[in-house]
Amino acid sequence: MKNSERSPETYLITRWQQFCAGDKSAFGELTELNYAALYHYGTRFTPDGDLIKDCLQDLFLEIWEKRETLSYIAAIKPYLFQSLRNNLIRRIRRQSVFSDIRDDDVQDDISPESDWIIQETDQLTSHRLKQAIDALPKRQKEALYLKYYENLSYEEIATVMGLQRQAVANYLQYGIQKLREYWQHATIFLALCSEIAWH
Amino acid sequence: MNNYSYFQVKDWLDDPAFQRWVYHGEQDAFWKEFIQDNPGQLSNIEQARELLLAVRGELDALPDSEVKARVSEILNAIPEEKLRALPWWRSNWLKIAAVLLLTLGIATALFREKENLQNLQSLVAGLGDGDQPGQLEIHNETNAIQLVTLPDGSSVILKKHARISYPAAFAADRREVRLRGEAFFEVVKNPEKPFLVYAGSMVTKVKGTSFSIKANDDEEDVQLVVKTGVVEVSALEEDGKSEVNAGKKLILKPNEQVTFNRKSLNMVTKTVQKPVLLNLPAESQNFEFKRTPLAEVFAELETTYGIRIQFDARAIAHCTLTARLGDEPVHEKLDLICTVVNARYQAQGNEVVVASEGCE
Numbered sequence: 001m002k003n004s005e006r007s008p009e010t011y012l013i014t015r016w017q018q019f020c021a022g023d024k025s026a027f028g029e030l031t032e033l034n035y036a037a038l039y040h041y042g043t044r045f046t047p048d049g050d051l052i053k054d055c056l057q058d059l060f061l062e063i064w065e066k067r068e069t070l071s072y073i074a075a076i077k078p079y080l081f082q083s084l085r086n087n088l089i090r091r092i093r094r095q096s097v098f099s100d101i102r103d104d105d106v107q108d109d110i111s112p113e114s115d116w117i118i119q120e121t122d123q124l125t126s127h128r129l130k131q132a133i134d135a136l137p138k139r140q141k142e143a144l145y146l147k148y149y150e151n152l153s154y155e156e157i158a159t160v161m162g163l164q165r166q167a168v169a170n171y172l173q174y175g176i177q178k179l180r181e182y183w184q185h186a187t188i189f190l191a192l193c194s195e196i197a198w199h
Numbered sequence: 200m201n202n203y204s205y206f207q208v209k210d211w212l213d214d215p216a217f218q219r220w221v222y223h224g225e226q227d228a229f230w231k232e233f234i235q236d237n238p239g240q241l242s243n244i245e246q247a248r249e250l251l252l253a254v255r256g257e258l259d260a261l262p263d264s265e266v267k268a269r270v271s272e273i274l275n276a277i278p279e280e281k282l283r284a285l286p287w288w289r290s291n292w293l294k295i296a297a298v299l300l301l302t303l304g305i306a307t308a309l310f311r312e313k314e315n316l317q318n319l320q321s322l323v324a325g326l327g328d329g330d331q332p333g334q335l336e337i338h339n340e341t342n343a344i345q346l347v348t349l350p351d352g353s354s355v356i357l358k359k360h361a362r363i364s365y366p367a368a369f370a371a372d373r374r375e376v377r378l379r380g381e382a383f384f385e386v387v388k389n390p391e392k393p394f395l396v397y398a399g400s401m402v403t404k405v406k407g408t409s410f411s412i413k414a415n416d417d418e419e420d421v422q423l424v425v426k427t428g429v430v431e432v433s434a435l436e437e438d439g440k441s442e443v444n445a446g447k448k449l450i451l452k453p454n455e456q457v458t459f460n461r462k463s464l465n466m467v468t469k470t471v472q473k474p475v476l477l478n479l480p481a482e483s484q485n486f487e488f489k490r491t492p493l494a495e496v497f498a499e500l501e502t503t504y505g506i507r508i509q510f511d512a513r514a515i516a517h518c519t520l521t522a523r524l525g526d527e528p529v530h531e532k533l534d535l536i537c538t539v540v541n542a543r544y545q546a547q548g549n550e551v552v553v554a555s556e557g558c559e
Binding site for chain 1: 208209212215218222246249250251253254255256257258259260261266267269270272273274276277350368370371
């Protein structure tokens with residue numbers, strides 16, 4: 001839509017083409033540009049950071065090996081996300097024979113980018129919201145993450161997660177609706193609390 | 200008037216500029232002011248913000264240093280391509296001979312026309328200037344100011360006779376440009392990729408700020424004044440390579456000016472009332488608008504950046520802008536304005552075309 005948003009995109013595509021032609025510096029730059037986002041996406045699946053880093057190393061070495069066959073790819077980010085997802089899930093399945101992978105970080109971490117909006121009582125709402133999001137099915141959570149945090153389109157999310165576009169739309173709609181319900185309950189609950197405290 | 204005033208929670212969730220603020224703190228000043236001016240939106244914004252943060256979850260961010268280490272691990276793990284070194288007589292001598300013949304042919308052809316020879320010389324000089332191929336140079340030969348948008352989106356306003364050279368694509372770890380003459384810079388913030396300006400043996404290093412540089416070939420002094428942000432100035436090493444002399448380094452803040460002597464490499468700083476060195480409107484403009492008609496905002500951008508903005512005057516007749524735009528490059532400013540007044544823009548060189556659905 002806007003030019004300044006489009007130009008980094010064309011820049012990445014140019015670098016990708018250079019990488020496919022064997023340019024190692026382009027490859028290094030693309031790896032560096034995507035590494036942190038991929039890692040963070042990986043934390044959706046496992047709390048084991050070393051496992052994610054291992055998978056990322058395999059992933060990038062693998063795409064370097066087959067670079068000559070990758071020049072048709074225009075949507076770079078969804079391609080990388082999808083590859084990491086497949087690798088990770090395969091590895092986790094193999095591992096989970098021995099250990100059970102659980103998501104048990106309970107602490108409430110909403111980073112204070114602009115704490116001036118958050119009033120003290122809101123800590124309770126964000127805590128509840130955290131519980132709400134933890135209560136959502138994994139795939140819904142993942143779709144929401146890709147849509148809002150990674151800004152992928154419905155089609156791109158469908159590619160990454162191996163779903164039909166309609167399924168993505170349903171997940172997103174249902175997920176956001178659930179979260180908003182939780183939010184409303186939480187605020188009503190808070191309003192009641194302060195009402196009671198007041199009288 | 201602006202459509203943000205009527206946003207519902209769902210609209211906020213889907214707004215890219217809003218997401219960037221929540222997730223990356225972009226345009227913080229703008230959003231804080233917006234919330235202050237629109238208290239009715241506070242609860243919607245709060246809800247949308249919390250939902251977005253909950254969706255992101257914990258930000259277990261990797262430090263840059265770790266990313267860099269991992270990337271070099273990956274690069275090191277790539278097996279080296281085996282190059283077979285053939286003796287020259289067995290490999291390419293036919294090709295070499297062909298190239299030599301061809302070169303000789305071109306040279307002879309060029310000798311016939313001296314003009315052409317000069318062209319060749321300037322082409323070669325141009326290539327030599329920029330260390331590597333793929334280097335672009337823009338020379339402002341007009342009498343007016345000229346806006347240059349760099350590959351990262353940063354804006355440079357060149358004064359008459361100024362010239363800037365830069366690569367078609369910046370390197371992975373730094374953004375390097377060379378300047379001769381006078382120019383004003385608005386650099387896109389990117390702490391991971393420092394922005395370096397080489398101007399007459401002075402090196403200026405920034406992460407995202409605005410400042411002016413005066414580096415005329417016929418003057419012994421190079422001058423710089425900071426409008427916003429922090430700027431680091433040092434002397435280029437004797438051998439003329441991009442090595443930065445670690446011994447002499449100065450950190451400058453807004454309204455601080457440095458005079459750098461090309462010969463002695465001495466630097467003298469002073470504080471100035473206003474960061475004006477080149478008498479450009481961009482140096483003193485603070486881009487604060489309070490219910491300013493959009494046409495006036497555009498006119499101001501046109502004179503500041505020497506660009507042309509085309510718009511349908513009737514469509515935007517009722518649009519006004521209340522915002523504080525800081526030291527962002529011109530494209531970021533246009534992005535913000537367009538989001539606020541529900542418009543789109545297309546830029547081609549220094550011509551900008553704005554399409555708006557109008558404001559009630």
